[in-house]
Amino acid sequence: MSTPVALKPAAEAATGDGGPRLGRRLTGFMPLIALLALVVALAIADPGFLTQRSLTAVARTAAPLIVLAAAATLIVLCGGIDLSIAAVASLSTVLLALWLPHLGGLATPAVILAAASIGAVQGVAHVLLRIPSFIVTLGGMSILSAVALVVSGAGTVRVVDDSTVKWLELYVGGYVPMSFVMALVVVALIALALRLTPLRSWISATGYSESAARLAGTPVDLVKIGAFVVSGAGAGFAAIMLVSRQFSGGPTMADNLLLPAVAAIVVGGTAITGGHGSVWRSLAGALVVTLLRVGLPIVGVPSAYEQILYGVIIVIAVTLTLDWSKVSIIK
Amino acid sequence: MSVPASTPALEVRGLVKHYPGVTALDGVDLVVRQHEVLGLVGENGAGKSTLLKALVGLVVPDAGEIRVRGEAVKLRSVVDAADHGIGMVFQEQSLVPNLTAAENILLGGEGPGVRRGVYRWDAMRRLAQEQLDKIGSNIDPLVRTDALSFADRQMVEIAKVLRIEQRSQHPPVIVLDEPTSVLEAKEIETLFAQIRRLREFASVVFVSHRLDEVLEVCDRVAVLRNGQSVGELAAAGAVPRELHRMMIGSTGSDDHYHENAAAVVESERPRLTVRGLSGTSFQDVDLDVAAGEIVAIVGVHGSGREDVCRALFGAEPVTAGEIRMDGKKINISGTRAACAAGIGYVPAERKTEGMVGPMSVAENMTLAKQRSRCAGPFVAPGKQAAVVDRWIDRLCIRTPGRDTPIQRLSGGNQQKVVLARWLVDGDIRLLLLDHPTRGLDIGARSEVYRLMRELAASGVATVLLADSLEEAIGMADRILVMNDGRVVSEVACPAGGKPSPLDLVKEMV
Known part of the structure; x- marks a missing residue:
């Protein structure tokens, strides 16, 4: 049925101003600016920092964090939070180490699938039982950590034959770690899916209101369950990167990545209240966080001051990168 | 210093307040005499709440002045207002539920009730009791407020507001915003006795939708309409009908509701047929809407009409009943199912439920009908630009562009985007409009009415929950009256044979 609707033309001027102002345009690039500023600051503090060796180390360390943060960003964009990502990743390292001897090349997709399923279960619990995501994933974190301990026998599971995950330890062009490239691919895939499909509208609308x-x-x-599935899958993939580096799986291997991942998301400028943000921002945020973690010791900041500096820089970075015009409630 | 008895306790002159797209106050005058109970009435959107907020410093007016006992004052906060002896009892109660009555009454001004940072309960009790004594209340100051009835909590609120007496040497002005809306008849009597008691030492501004109450308790009544003072009358001897006429005014311009554009109702084509619909707050609702027909549902707050509307859109649970669209039985399990069935819903709370403020006009407009901007699974920018620009053009939406965040548009233009959301794919069959003109100024309202007429003419069926009775009568072909969750009567409302508002009011209460 057609709806021939036309109102009489009104000649009044449009309200509000036109295109984005310079300041507004700048806020979009703030995470990148913060990242560059940090690199420059580290280079000034220690000119030796900008060597291929330390940059490669940063890229390699950053890869699992990038994947974790980018995937969990979807949940934050929906207005929730996933506190279980590190526990899911730890459990996944154990599963991968246990399954590699039996499944060989199929172990990788199997682990990602298992991690995605864990995400799905948490998502369904959050949506159907109307439990806040914070609570569901807090419980999930505890349960999954315990499961990882049980499954692994509370110890490191060594990987004897790592031929099927070794490809992640290759270097593209001799310098760029393959795991870092794959992390960029993950970010690009999520970003493209958001940009090219209605998902972006759905997720933002869910997060804002x-x-x-x-x-x-x-x-x-x-949409929410989907976000949890992606977040779980991301944790699974991060686990594969960790195993390929350490030749083993461990029940607490990824646990120390939870707070850095959350920090990466907010340092990127994604609003913790939902709606506003992007996975690109989380990529920049993950690099900032990793640079601080790896860079501060490299340039010779004493370890006691390192924590102070880290905390201060995180708070400053969030203040800079958050687009205050898009976020009304600060809590 | 002494103030002559003839000087008004509070005087408002030419108060103006603009919001983006709306003029809430358009030169309001108001006089509150000493020891007087002044009633303030007006329809929704007449400017009552903005005026009250200006009186207690929550809204700073753009122009005009407020005089307290003849002296011009600037009120920038509730504390400012309290310093000048003006206090308000809010419609939504403002007590902290898990504190005692005494703590609430003295909150922020404990004085000798606290020594060295620690409550001294005997002093607290005594100070709170002093306030409660002013209104002759026998509430125990040390009982927790969440253990009190709503009516008792209101007394605590009044006692709390009366603390402003300590801040100014003059008799206070107490503003009561719709204090009776959730009280029982007996509690209302108690409240009225209290208000008469307040008059002995204060002036009172009493705001209510219930005109008979206003006339009972007030000395004088002032009427607001469209942000202007349209008159006042002495309460003694006046009847509600007089007040109501002043509130709605003469029907304004001749064809505000575009009645000559009313669609021909295709009564042989029933679009929506509802039988025995029941939910948590409504029972056994029957409703028929034909293609091209506008059916208004009217009823007081709590009549259940909003819930019926939401239930038809799958946003409210249904326990029994049958819904048919174009003769075919449908199961509306959720909002997505409703959308798929060609049903559109415009919520009453535009800012929180109707639109997503930070998202663009284009995203808001295509939110429900993603297919209208997609090719396959992907958003097609060209297609989106074409469809959004076409509707911006057709509905004359004034926006800098389709990528502007919708929150930067005026209320009327925001509402047009929300309406366009259901039109973009040309598959709308039933529109549920919940207060579609709430908060819009008169020009924007007229445009929304016109759009409703054109949609009806194209065969869309409409269920309207109007902002005012006048609007329901002006727009509808038929009116259903709901009371306490049930449809109690049906009134034909054809152009040229419109019922009077008072006929409807009789059924509503």
């Missing part, structure tokens, strides 16, 4: 999204017929529940 769930009731408005629901009343516009947006598949809010599916």
Whole structure:
């Protein structure tokens, strides 16, 4: 049925101003600017920092964090949080180490699938039982950590034949770690999916105002469960990177990545209240966090001061990168 | 210093307040005499709440002045207002539930009730009791407020507001915003006795939708309409009908509702047929809407009409009943199912439920009908630009561009985007409009009415929950009256044979 609707033309001027102002345009690049500023600062502190060796080390260390943060960003964009990512990744390292001897090349997809399923279960619990994501994943973190301990027998599981995951330890062009390239691919894939499909609208609407999204017929529940699936899969993939580096799986191997991953998301400028942000921002945020972790000792900051500097820089970075005009509630 | 008895306790002159796209106050005058209970009435959107907020410093007016006992004042905060002896009892209560009545009454001004940072309960009790004594209340100051009834909590609120007496040497002005809306008849009597008591030592501004109450308790009544003072009358001897006429005014321009554009109702084509629909707050609702027909549902707060509307959109649970669209039985399990069935819903709370403020006009407009901007699974920028620009053009949406965040548009233009959301794919069959003109100024309202007429003419069926009775009568072909969750009557409302508002009011209460 057609709806021939036309109102009489109104000649009044449009309200508001036109294109984005310089300041507004700049806020979009703030994570990148913060990243560059940090690199410059580290280079000034120690000119030897900008060597291929230390940059490669940063890239290699950053790869699992990038994947974790980028995948979990989807949940944050929906207005939730996933505290279980590190526990899922730890459990996945154990599963991979246990399954590699039996499944060989199939172990990698199997682990990612298992991690995605764990995400799905948490997502379904969050949506259907209406438990806040913070609580669901807090419980999930505890449960999955314990499962990892049980499954691994509370110890490191050594990988004897790592031929099927060794490719992640290759270097593209001799310098760029393959794991870093794969992390960029993951970020690009998620970013493209958001950019090219209606997912971006659905996720943002869910994050900014769930009731408005629901009343516009947006598949809010599916979108949220999907975000949890991606977050779980990301944790699984990060686990594969960790195993390929350490030739083993361990029940607490990824546990220390939780807070850096959350920091990466917020340092990128993604609003913890939902709606506003992107995976590119989390990529920049993960690099900032890794640079601080790896860079501060390299340039010779005493370890006691390192923590102070880290905390200060994180807070400053969030203040710079968050686009305050898009975020009304600060909590 | 002494103030002559003839000087008004509070005087408002030419108060103006603009919001983006809306003029909430358009030169309001108001006089509150000493020891007087002044009623303030007006329809939704008449400017009552903005005026009250200006009186207690929550809104800073753009122009005009407020005089307290003849002296011009600038009120920038609730504390400012309290310093001048003006206090307000809010419609939504403002007590902290897990504190005692005494703590609430003295909150922020404990004085001798606290020594060295520690409560001294005997002093607290005594100070709170002093306030409660002013209103002759026998509430125990040390009982937790969440253990009190709503009516008792209101008394605590009044006692709390009366603390402003300590801040100014003059009799205070107490503003009561819709204090009776959730009280029982007996509690209302108690409240009215309290208000008469307050008059002995204060002036009172009493705001209510219930006109008979206003006339009962007030000395004088001032009427607001469209942000202007349209008159006042002495309460003694006045009847509600007089007040109501002043509130709605003469029907304004001749064809505000575009009645000559009313669609021909294709009554042989029932679009929506609802039988025995029941939910948590409504029972056994029957509803028929034909293609091209506008059916308004009217009822007071709590009549259940909003819930019926939301239930039809799958946003509210249904326990029984049958819904048919174009004769075919449908199961509306959720909002997505409703969208798929060609049903559109415009929520009453535009800013929180209707639109996603930081997202662009284009994203908001295509949110429900993604297919209208997609080729396969992908968003096609060209297609999106074409469809969005076409509707910006058709509905004359004034926006800098389709990528502008919708929150930067005026209310009327925001609402047009929300309406366009259901039109972009040309597959809309039933529109549920929940207060579609709330908060819009008169020009924007007229445009929304016109759009409704054109949609009806194209065969869309409409269920309207109007902002005012006048709007329901002006727009609808038929009106259903709901009371306490049930449809109690149906009134034909054809152009040229419109019922009077008072006929409807009789059924509503």
